[in-house]
Amino acid sequence: MTVSQTVELEGHIIDSGSMGHCFGAVMEMGGEFEVEEFxxxxxxHDETYCRMTVTAETPEDLRAILHELNQQGATVTDPRDATIEPAPDDQVVPVDFYSTTNHPTYVRVNGDWVAVEDIEMDCALVVEKQESGTEEGDTKPRVYTKVLNAVEEGDLVVTGESGIRVEPPERPRNGGGSFGFMQGGVSSERPSKSLIEEIADEMRDVRENDGTVLAVCGPAIVHSGGRNALAELVQEGYVDAISAGNGFAVHDLERDLYGTSLGVDTESLEHPRKGHKHHIYTISEIVRHGGIPEAVDAGVVDEGVMYECVRNDVPYVLAGSIRDDGPLPDTITDAIEAQDAIRKQAQDADLVLMLSTLLHSVAVGNCLPSTTKTVCVDINPATVTQLLDRGSAQAIGLVTDIGAFLPMLTDELLESDST
Structure with a gap:
């Protein structure tokens, strides 16, 4: 005996490929579908509508198919309210809890669709009822994401697939807009200059609208000679926050104190005597002063990215790892605390530049909504590929040397300012 369910798809579902994905998912998972209306x-600007009946051999098979279709934006017809169950203990979610995507999501509570706050992939959905302020005893629902380690006993957690609507970003038919080129993937064949102009235009728009540009930085920025250009972008107000690791900050500071990065003179490419110890000496000097801001105030550090962050009140998060030397006093060594700090940056960002760092790009990408414009620049195409595999489908990859990209971007921005 088979079981079935009718679902609907609406929007630019042909252009974005979501309809094809849904058809393919049903067949690949052993189900069948019949299109009832198309x-x-x-x-x-017209949208396409599709209603189809999905059939599977067992309720479990149907449920798995519906979950996959939900991720593509399909919703069941005549939806019921979402199923909600209390968390049985701290950091323990109910069985069959709904695990989020990074797409805009809505949950049906008391007959109304409620937008999920701070959407992020791989989280639980928690429903909270608040006093609405209209009549005594009247409440309104609020739905937001929580990472599993933040779930508390008694939290009302959404389970199953009913009453949940996902809206994947749609590809515009005209491909226009300043980020019209963001049609997926990574290619080394894209014209770098035109892409840099597009990115610069978007950064100007973000600044003019009091938005936030988050730069995710790897040590290769310093090694390859892009440090001064990035520092200038911070100084001129084009970068509003920095997310990096201990290594990036150490080598940026080492470049200021010793003129080297990883012990190599970035100008002459020579290896000074004891150059391999410069990063340790740098850490020791910063620790001696109590941290990066204190070293800047003391005049020990007087240039570079971290210097400009301190002088221009640009917040930074340095997330530690097991591999760190030192680390610097400013580095967050607690992994959960570092995650929370990165999550706050990601939620506030309007544009994210991921600059030559695989680990931090994936970490930040995991916290980003799919609606946040994201550019990943790396000499290795695999960096963007891994971002896409982890669900950051909005990321556009530019395969180039970061030491060439950052000066070109800075010139594009600052030359336009002077004209």
């Missing part, structure tokens, strides 16, 4: 949008 209305194609015939003009640029």
């Amino acid at each position: 209305e194609v949008g015939r003009h640029k």
Whole structure:
């Protein structure tokens, strides 16, 4: 005996490929579908509508298929309210809890669709009822994400697939807009200059609208000679926050104190005597003063990215790892605390530049909504590929040397300012 469920898809589902993904998912998972209604949008801004019945051999098979279709934006017809169960203990979610995507998500509570706050992939959904302020005893629901380690006993957690609507970003038919080129993937064939102009335009728009540009930085910025350009972007107000690891900050400071990065003179490429110890000496000097801001105030550090962050009140998060030397006093060594700090940065960002760092790019990408414009620049195409595999489908990859990219971007931004 088979079981079935009718679902609906609506939007630019042909252009974005979501309809094809849904058809393919049903067949790959052993189900069948029958299209009952199909209305194609015939003009640029018209949406397409599809209603189909999905059939599977068992309720479990159908449920798995519906979960996959939900991720592509399909919703069941005549939806019920979401199922909600209390968390049985701290850091323990109910069985069959709904695990989020990074797409805009809505949960049906008391007959109303409620937008999920701070959407992020791989989280639980928690429903909270608050006093609405209209009539005594009247409440309104609030739905937000929680990472599993933050779930508390008694939290009302959404389970199952009912009453949940996901809206994946849709590819515009005209491909226009300042980020019209962000149509997926990574290619070393894209024209770097035109992409840099597009990125610069977007950064200007973000600044003019009081938005936030987050730069995710790897040590290669310093090694390859892009440090001064990034420092200038911080100084001129084009970068509003920095997310990095202990290594990036250490080598940026080492470059200021010793003129080297990883013990190599970044100008002459020579290896000074004891150069391999410069990063340890740098850490020791910063620790001696109590931290990066204190070293800047003392005049020990007088240039570079971290210097400009301190002088221009640009917040930074340095997330530690097991591999860190030192680390610097400013580095967050507690992994959960570092995650929370990165999560706050990601939620506040309007544009994210991931600059030559695989680990931090993936970490920040995991915290980003799919609606946040994201650019990943790396000499290795695999960095963007891994981002896409982890769900950051909005990331556009530019395969180039970060030491060439950052000066070109800075010139594009600052030259336009002077004209």
